[in-house]
Amino acid sequence: MRLSAQRAVQGNPKLPQRIEGVKAIKVYYNPMPKLTRALPAIAPIFSVAFLAATAFAFAQQQPPPIQAAALQSHEGMTVSAKPWLDATLYKQPFPKKSPFAAGVLAVQVTFRNDSDESVKVGLDRIRLTLRVDEDNRQELKPMTAEQVAEATLRPHAKDPTAHRRFPISLPSSGVKSPRDKNWTEIQLQAQNAAVPTSVVAAHSTVQGLLYFDLQGQLDMLTSAHLYVPDIAIMGKSQSLTYFEIDLSRPAS
Numbered sequence: 001m002r003l004s005a006q007r008a009v010q011g012n013p014k015l016p017q018r019i020e021g022v023k024a025i026k027v028y029y030n031p032m033p034k035l036t037r038a039l040p041a042i043a044p045i046f047s048v049a050f051l052a053a054t055a056f057a058f059a060q061q062q063p064p065p066i067q068a069a070a071l072q073s074h075e076g077m078t079v080s081a082k083p084w085l086d087a088t089l090y091k092q093p094f095p096k097k098s099p100f101a102a103g104v105l106a107v108q109v110t111f112r113n114d115s116d117e118s119v120k121v122g123l124d125r126i127r128l129t130l131r132v133d134e135d136n137r138q139e140l141k142p143m144t145a146e147q148v149a150e151a152t153l154r155p156h157a158k159d160p161t162a163h164r165r166f167p168i169s170l171p172s173s174g175v176k177s178p179r180d181k182n183w184t185e186i187q188l189q190a191q192n193a194a195v196p197t198s199v200v201a202a203h204s205t206v207q208g209l210l211y212f213d214l215q216g217q218l219d220m221l222t223s224a225h226l227y228v229p230d231i232a233i234m235g236k237s238q239s240l241t242y243f244e245i246d247l248s249r250p251a252s
Contacts (some may be wrong), residue, residue: 066237076115093193103216122230
């Protein structure tokens with residue numbers, strides 16, 4: 001009996017004391033209910049931001065609008081023309097001596113090609129058509145940079161604000177101005193400001209000046225048209241329909 005009692009006492013060792021009633025509990029955090037509740041509130045914000053980003057990207061892909069006195073568009077091509085009638089416009093390209101004071105008119109032309117094919121513009125075939133009277137018209141060819149320098153330096157330059165009406169004489173082939181430093185400077189200035197190339201690549205724009213010797217008869221612009229008859233698709237025997245821009249009616 002004593003042995004049994006001793007064995008009972010010497011059984012499994014006594015467990016260490018512990019805090020009763022404490023259990024490990026795992027907590028799982030689920031943010032979805034709160035986010036689901038927040039989505040209706042923030043959805044309009046994301047929608048506005050998305051629309052704004054889309055509109056900005058679309059605007060970046062669109063060519064800028066052409067600011068001109070008059071323009072005409074067809075067959076993926078836009079031609080615009082803006083006569084420079086303000087003497088201050090000539091100060092940047094011609095800082096010392098202005099062709100405008102000699103009666104030469106600069107017309108800023110822009111050729112924008114929105115098609116998928118390159119085109120070539122016959123710049124030498126462009127004409128400024130003027131109505132001399134009810135029965136007569138006159139066509140003026142664009143001046144070369146050399147002719148602009150000649151006209152700018154010619155003696156007794158015409159007053160560009162004077163009002164006369166008679167057929168304009170063609171640039172003289174007689175006595176020419178000496179090709180000195182002043183002549184070279186004006187010639188280079190006219191050339192740098194002129195239309196730089198006759199080729200307009202697909203989805204591109206070419207802009208520059210054309211010069212016409214109006215000899216001061218700016219009042220004749222009330223009946224003026226810029227005629228562009230030769231724009232051909234490169235690599236093809238195909239031309240676009242001619243452009244005839246009415247300079248007497250500015251674009252709205």
